Amino acid sequence: MLIAATLRGVEEPVNGPRPQAILLTFLGGYLLGRGEHVAMSSLIAVLAGAGVSEHATRSTVSRMARRGQLRRVRRGRQVYVGLTPTSRAILRDGDRRVWRTDVVNPRWDGTWTLLSFSLPESWQRQRNALRSRLLWAGFGPLQGGLWVTPAPVDVQEVCAGLEAAVHVRAFTARALEPTDVAEMVRDAWDLPALADRYRAFRARWTGERPVLPDPLAAQIVLQADWLDVIRRDPRLPAQHLPPDWPAVPAQRLFRELYAELDQGARRVARDVLDVIPDEEAAGGEVVRG
Template identity: 50%
Template sequence: MQPQDLMLMLFGTYALDEGVCLGAGGIIDTLGRAGVSAHATRSTLSRMVGRDLLHRRRAGRKMYFGLTERSSAILRDGRARIWHDGAVNDRWDGTWTLLSFSLPESMQRERHDLRSRLAWSGFGRVQGGLWIAPGRVDAAGIVSSLGLKAHARVFFARAEETTDIAELVGDAYDIAEVGARYEEFLRRWDGAQTTGAQTTGDPLAERLRLLAEWLDAIRRDPRLPVEHLPTGWPAARAQKVFRALAEAYREPARAVAGDLLETLPLSSPG
């Protein structure tokens, strides 16, 4: 796991919607338990401040870090994906969202940002600038938030009966790669205490790793309808393992975090 992934899981669990900043010392100690060096943690904090994901606050001789509006929105989106949407789409109504866009070569960064947002939202590329996603997705909101409304068109549609959905899905998505992520997650976490997986026995570190690895597993999953997935698709079993372990670690991790993390209310004077 990258230090930033663990950092986001830490802030998403103990700072998001809590109205607090986290002390630098506790952050360093916590990520140290997960195998991140103090130097790497400090560098990650600085980079995240530079990317408008965290802001610094000084109180006396101590430094604290809080979430920005941007990172809070990212974490709320991730929280909804993890706990509300889930990894299994068994309530599909047959609708597809289609997005067509065309960007000039001079807008390579914007193209990269758009593709990243589309992949997170379940889109796959059919051909050229035509992307699809199952269900009704707020594609207009995505392109508008990136300032690209003038370059895109959004449609909602249903496939005609003669359309080979299996072929369409195979063209737009790398199903094997998505499935491999869930299989890797299961190898790491399913029966972690009996299969030889390397665990530290530290509930806080383990829960942060668990959350970060699960988010990595679902990050590129378009949540395709179950009827268009291979037999024995591993997402449901992986989700069951994740939720059971997340709940088992929850209170022990919170107790450890309570001893390690020093907080500063957002409303406190700097």
């Protein structure tokens, strides 16, 4: 759930995904698992195609480097950007969510994960950080400090590094009479709003799609947009969703479009990316600040 820690400071997009989401999407698709550093000039060029200004790219990279999420080294006059153990974990988490998790749970055994917490009033920042992690992990607020999700969850991983972790209590349980599970689902999650997000995604990417300069930019914006849609989806059991639930068609559209763009995107990446092996980057001058 580490990606939630990275995204917790990112507000809801107004006109598309934020620069940090765009950057993470690119790094996950074209740097993760390759043992390479990419030139800052390449990042600026790629993100510009996705609508991110040079200033926003530089400030986002600097902020993530200060947090230990990126590593910058200088080779001559060029600065190269590489991943750290923290960013690799973030990107692997995002990869699992995008590619290895279905938006509907067809085989639910009726078990809920329950998590409760009570924090001092002065712990607003810690409360927001915990809630962000819980939303990414698929939890919904049921009442007071009680959150629930129908999925098995590694609560220790969700709470890793949070001050609030010492105040968390977690359980697994099954609903008993007279609990109305359908009503509980409606209370914990705003299903109409979530359905609207999936419908809006389909509307944006069918017919007249966003105008972008090349397949790489289109693929990056597509995936960043999809990640923004699914990051609050609890992946509820099929029996507790409306029959016309739009998530599955939206997921099918995302994967079809991604595959359609992939060959062209990789061709553009080969042409524009200036990369060096990680071991060579390690011999460069580390950029501080």
